[in-house]
Amino acid sequence: MEPIDKAIEAMKLYGLGEQLTFKKCADIFEVNRITLAQRCKGVQGSVAAKNINQRKLSPQQEAELTDYIKDFKSRGLPTTRAMMRHFAAEITKQPVGKEWVGRFLKRNKDHLTSKWAAGMDAVRHHADSEHNYNLNFDLFHEKMKQYNVEPRHTYNMDEKGLC
Secondary structure (H helix, E strand, O other): OOHHHHHHHHHHHHHHOOOOOOHHHHHHOOOOOHHHHHHHHOOOHHHHHHHHHHHHOOOHHHHHHHHHHHHHHOOOOOOHHHHHHHHHHHHOOOOOOOOOOHHHHHHOOOOOOOOOOOOHHHHHHHOHHHHHHHHHHHHHHHHHHHHOOHHHHHHOOEEEEEE
């Protein structure tokens, strides 16, 4: 608990009077007397509360956006900063600034990480289509039937080795 919060609690507990003044309490907890008085009177809020109120998205909306981004990642679709800005703008119905994504990632660093994605080479990009996948799996199943291979005896292997 921050010293200012402890001082506010003391003021609430003992009340303002001859025994405890804002000056005495501020001296005890080594906080600014004016800030203490304004916070106790409700004139000034905490910096943390102010920051939350100034955010584009509520904590709940940020949590949902974080889950949405994680879902994209689990499907092998890394999100770009432009995509994140677009998602946030769709939620808030107003544009977000260029620096918003960096602050969002910093606030959610336990759940999201920022990395440079390796690009897909052109040959793979052109070969990546639903039609080609269907042809590949049709051929695969045809060969399994032709050679009587049971599904439990199939393994995945690519250029990196056996998976």
